[in-house]
Amino acid sequence: MKHIMVVDDEENIRFLYKEELIDEGYEVILASSGNEALELLKTNKPDLITLDIKMPGMDGIETLRRIKEIDKNMPVILCTAYGQYKQDFSSWASDAYVVKSADLEELKTKIKSMLGENK
Amino acid sequence: MFSISAKKSLNLLKEIIRISNSTIRVDDRLDAILENISFSFSFKSIALYILDTEKKQIHLKTAKGAGFKNTVNLDEDFIELCKRNKENVIFDKTSKDFKFLISVQEDPAIGKGVLFPIADDKFYYGIIVATLNESEKLGKQSLELMQAITHEIAGTMRNAQLYSNAKDTVNELLVLNDVWNAMSSTLDLDALLDITINKARSCLKAVCGIIKLYQEYGEEEKIVYCNTEMFEQHKLMEICDEIHKEIQETGETVILEDGILEQLNCPTDAVMAAPIIHQGNCIGSVTLFGTEDGSRFEKREKSIFSTIASQISAMIHQALLIDEAKVINREKELMVRELTTLFELNKAVMTTIDLDRLFHIILTAVTIGDGFGFNRAMLFLYNENSGLIQGMMGVGPDSAEDAWKVWSEICEHDKTLKDFVEEKELELPQSKLNEMVKRLRVSIEGTSILGLTVKEKQSFNIKDVSHDPRVNQELLSQLHCRAFATAPLMASGKVVGIILVDNIYNDRVITDDDIRLLTIFANQAGMAIDNSVLYKNLEKTHHQLKEAHNKLVHSEKLAALGEMAAGVAHEIRNPLVSIGGFARRLSRKLEDREESHYVNIICKEVERLEIILNDILVFSREEPLALGTHDINSIIDDTLQFFINDFNKSNITVDKEFEEEVELVEVNFHQLKQVFINLFSNAKHAMEGGGTLKIKSFRTDIEAGAFATVEISDTGSGIPYNIITNIFNPFFTTKDTGTGLGLAITHKIISNYGGDIEVFNNDEGGATFVITLPSKKMEQYNKEGGTL
Numbered sequence: 028m029k030h031i032m033v034v035d036d037e038e039n040i041r042f043l044y045k046e047e048l049i050d051e052g053y054e055v056i057l058a059s060s061g062n063e064a065l066e067l068l069k070t071n072k073p074d075l076i077t078l079d080i081k082m083p084g085m086d087g088i089e090t091l092r093r094i095k096e097i098d099k100n101m102p103v104i105l106c107t108a109y110g111q112y113k114q115d116f117s118s119w120a121s122d123a124y125v126v127k128s129a130d131l132e133e134l135k136t137k138i139k140s141m142l143g144e145n146k
Numbered sequence: 147m148f149s150i151s152a153k154k155s156l157n158l159l160k161e162i163i164r165i166s167n168s169t170i171r172v173d174d175r176l177d178a179i180l181e182n183i184s185f186s187f188s189f190k191s192i193a194l195y196i197l198d199t200e201k202k203q204i205h206l207k208t209a210k211g212a213g214f215k216n217t218v219n220l221d222e223d224f225i226e227l228c229k230r231n232k233e234n235v236i237f238d239k240t241s242k243d244f245k246f247l248i249s250v251q252e253d254p255a256i257g258k259g260v261l262f263p264i265a266d267d268k269f270y271y272g273i274i275v276a277t278l279n280e281s282e283k284l285g286k287q288s289l290e291l292m293q294a295i296t297h298e299i300a301g302t303m304r305n306a307q308l309y310s311n312a313k314d315t316v317n318e319l320l321v322l323n324d325v326w327n328a329m330s331s332t333l334d335l336d337a338l339l340d341i342t343i344n345k346a347r348s349c350l351k352a353v354c355g356i357i358k359l360y361q362e363y364g365e366e367e368k369i370v371y372c373n374t375e376m377f378e379q380h381k382l383m384e385i386c387d388e389i390h391k392e393i394q395e396t397g398e399t400v401i402l403e404d405g406i407l408e409q410l411n412c413p414t415d416a417v418m419a420a421p422i423i424h425q426g427n428c429i430g431s432v433t434l435f436g437t438e439d440g441s442r443f444e445k446r447e448k449s450i451f452s453t454i455a456s457q458i459s460a461m462i463h464q465a466l467l468i469d470e471a472k473v474i475n476r477e478k479e480l481m482v483r484e485l486t487t488l489f490e491l492n493k494a495v496m497t498t499i500d501l502d503r504l505f506h507i508i509l510t511a512v513t514i515g516d517g518f519g520f521n522r523a524m525l526f527l528y529n530e531n532s533g534l535i536q537g538m539m540g541v542g543p544d545s546a547e548d549a550w551k552v553w554s555e556i557c558e559h560d561k562t563l564k565d566f567v568e569e570k571e572l573e574l575p576q577s578k579l580n581e582m583v584k585r586l587r588v589s590i591e592g593t594s595i596l597g598l599t600v601k602e603k604q605s606f607n608i609k610d611v612s613h614d615p616r617v618n619q620e621l622l623s624q625l626h627c628r629a630f631a632t633a634p635l636m637a638s639g640k641v642v643g644i645i646l647v648d649n650i651y652n653d654r655v656i657t658d659d660d661i662r663l664l665t666i667f668a669n670q671a672g673m674a675i676d677n678s679v680l681y682k683n684l685e686k687t688h689h690q691l692k693e694a695h696n697k698l699v700h701s702e703k704l705a706a707l708g709e710m711a712a713g714v715a716h717e718i719r720n721p722l723v724s725i726g727g728f729a730r731r732l733s734r735k736l737e738d739r740e741e742s743h744y745v746n747i748i749c750k751e752v753e754r755l756e757i758i759l760n761d762i763l764v765f766s767r768e769e770p771l772a773l774g775t776h777d778i779n780s781i782i783d784d785t786l787q788f789f790i791n792d793f794n795k796s797n798i799t800v801d802k803e804f805e806e807e808v809e810l811v812e813v814n815f816h817q818l819k820q821v822f823i824n825l826f827s828n829a830k831h832a833m834e835g836g837g838t839l840k841i842k843s844f845r846t847d848i849e850a851g852a853f854a855t856v857e858i859s860d861t862g863s864g865i866p867y868n869i870i871t872n873i874f875n876p877f878f879t880t881k882d883t884g885t886g887l888g889l890a891i892t893h894k895i896i897s898n899y900g901g902d903i904e905v906f907n908n909d910e911g912g913a914t915f916v917i918t919l920p921s922k923k924m925e926q927y928n929k930e931g932g933t934l
Contacts, residue, residue, distance in 0.1 A: 037720045037724070039720075039721075039724035039728075040720060040723055040724060040727075042724075043723065043724055043727035043728055043731075046731060047727065047731065050731075081716070099872075099875065108715075108716045108719035108720055108723075127719055127720070127723045128723060128726075128756055129722060129723050129725065129726020129727045129729070129730065129749070129752045129753070129756060130726070130730070130753070130756075131727060131730075
């Protein structure tokens with residue numbers, strides 16, 4: 028079973044992603060901030076991380092850099108409520124980029140493709 | 147022997163002294179004296195001769211008895227003798243001299259004659275001639291008595307002469323006084339000359355007098371004369387001119403000699419001329435012809451005449467000064483009037499900035515009576531870009547009848563330019579003339595006075611259109627006038643238009659003064675037009691600016707709104723995701739249950755909200771990166787500016803090797819600069835202890851097309867083999883500081899522009915980055931649409 032780490036400061040979002048991804052058959056680890064995510068990575072090695080960009084404290088971009096320092100091959104999907112990061116060079120370092128939506132189909136498709144689960 | 151008793155002698159002397167001291171006329175006195183002598187002595191006849199003024203002849207003055215000659219030359223021997231010795235001379239009837247004095251046929255009894263000189267100790271006045279019978283003899287006593295008598299006669303004559311001289315002098319003074327009085331009676335030169343010449347003529351008893359002033363005096367010749375008949379009959383003017391030539395040289399008053407007068411074919415032998423001198427120049431002459439009594443002019447008259455001539459000179463000098471003062475005064479008055487007119491006109495012109503109204507005021511100023519008073523005036527504007535002169539407005543009556551009507555109305559209402567300007571609503575001219583002028587359009591090339599006015603920036607006064615080849619016939623056929631004038635409307639040294647005027651109805655000649663004033667006015671009017679046009683433009687520009695400003699405010703508002711919307715959208719997005727996400731879950735869980743319908747509504751509404759959110763975010767999204775065509779060398783140079791200090795500090799020298807042919811690339815300037823900043827920054831870190839940064843740019847043609855290539859080499863330690871493959875990965879860094887994103891971003895930018903970046907270690911140490919970018923010059927590449 029693949030492990031997916033969800034990093035988001037919004038509790039309801041975390042809860043939603045967790046429910047949905049569990050339904051998809053993944054094991055889900057939750058982190059409410061960049062720091063918590065980096066802490067959890069010491070003991071866990073998820074197969075994929077979804078990362079919210081706009082978070083209090085360490086933001087998604089910085090978290091992304093630190094994750095890549097630890098494991099440059101770790102697949103990361105940046106999730107944002109706002110389209111502006113598409114033009115930010117620093118977000119290019121992520122492997123995928125998803126604009127948040129109530130419809131989680133796009134996110135799920137991206138996860139599947141990155142985990143090589145595509146048919 | 148003839149003798150007179152002592153008593154008789156005494157009585158005779160007494161009587162003669164009484165007569166000589168009486169107040170009767172001198173001629174009567176001489177007559178009475180001779181009568182007394184004749185009575186007292188037993189002379190056959192006796193006569194008194196008087197020496198003429200030239201002292202060449204003696205003339206018979208009075209005589210008792212016949213046979214005396216009227217005139218005798220003084221050089222006859224015996225008379226000469228008598229004069230020289232101042233003694234009586236007795237001569238025989240047979241002496242040759244006798245017949246010169248007395249014709250003997252008259253009285254054969256006369257035997258001899260006696261000459262008694264009339265003289266005092268200084269002068270010789272004449273002689274008394276007496277005749278005696280052959281047998282008679284004059285005793286010593288008689289001779290002595292005669293001597294006493296002749297002395298007394300001499301005294302009488304001397305007194306008479308003195309009296310006469312004194313009288314003459316008084317007369318002279320009276321004449322001059324008369325002239326002076328005349329001179330102070332008027333200031334008008336012509337009248338003065340007229341009075342003076344008449345006075346001079348009458349005082350000096352001349353027949354005709356002429357004053358002629360030649361051109362040297364100032365204006366034209368001036369001739370004043372009296373006695374028109376003589377003047378015209380004998381062509382005295384020509385004689386006058388000749389005499390003037392004579393006296394011009396000497397500058398002195400002359401009595402002309404007979405020889406000269408004969409040469410000149412002069413009708414009279416009495417001619418006297420004097421020069422008129424003004425400021426050292428002989429500017430004319432005054433000449434008198436003939437005397438009333440046919441005598442010659444004498445020295446005395448000459449001196450009076452000379453005085454009168456110098457008075458005339460003084461008079462002319464004074465008159466000229468007064469004339470000059472008058473002219474200056476008149477000129478000044480004229481100038482003041484002109485300036486006042488111009489001032490009023492300019493004031494009128496400055497009352498408006500509305501172009502049509504301005505044109506109308508300008509043209510009215512040119513045509514109205516208290517302005518320039520031209521019959522018609524037309525205004526043209528010149529367009530520098532098109533080279534066309536376009537008729538704008540015409541003011542003036544359409545026909546002669548119209549003209550009279552208008553002018554009489556103006557006279558009736560006494561309407562001035564000021565009234566006209568003060569009328570708030572000006573009726574724009576509705577005339578045919580105005581319509582005609584508006585249709586006129588002339589190029590400045592080709593023949594036309596309008597074109598010349600623009601080209602030569604000067605006024606033209608065409609006095610006869612039919613004889614002036616410069617007049618445009620087409621224009622003329624519209625104007626129908628015989629003469630017209632143009633003046634350029636000037637502003638800042640440029641011709642902005644033209645005023646054309648004519649006097650088609652009253653045919654008044656357009657003078658140079660008219661043109662001068664019109665030109666001055668046209669300058670002012672041109673400036674007013676220019677101002678008006680500028681103001682119009684300013685107004686237009688101001689309007690445009692205001693519009694642009696409004697647009698800007700609008701777009702700023704929108705931008706602010708967009709920013710706010712984006713912020714709000716972001717805040718709303720997360721709750722929406724939760725609401726929608728869980729609703730979807732719920733919907734799936736409820737499946738076919740009745741309540742799933744409610745949840746589906748939530749899902750749909752969230753979907754709708756998300757679409758609205760996306761729209762808002764798309765709207766407020768930043769503009770995409772601006773691309774431009776840039777010279778890659780200049781981008782490198784621009785970037786190097788940043789590093790000059792750093793490189794100097796780190797002891798790094800830059801070695802540039804740019805291909806001369808500029809390579810153009812289509813990129814975002816700042817993005818490409820970012821690329822070079824990253825590369826130079828890395829090079830600097832690689833050469834902490836100093837080194838050389840070599841930058842080389844050149845063009846490479848490969849199968850895919852032309853590329854601009856830049857090689858950047860450092861002399862650092864090179865890149866370890868174990869990391870050279872990862873060097874473009876994100877977050878890969880060997881530095882303690884930095885994000886590790888620099889080369890990743892560089893790579894991403896270059897590949898975005900369809901280019902490539904490579905790195906290798908140099909054999910002699912250090913690393914080289916090679917960037918290739920598609921060259922803008924490659925048309926093939928452009929045609930394929932270039933996926934930049």
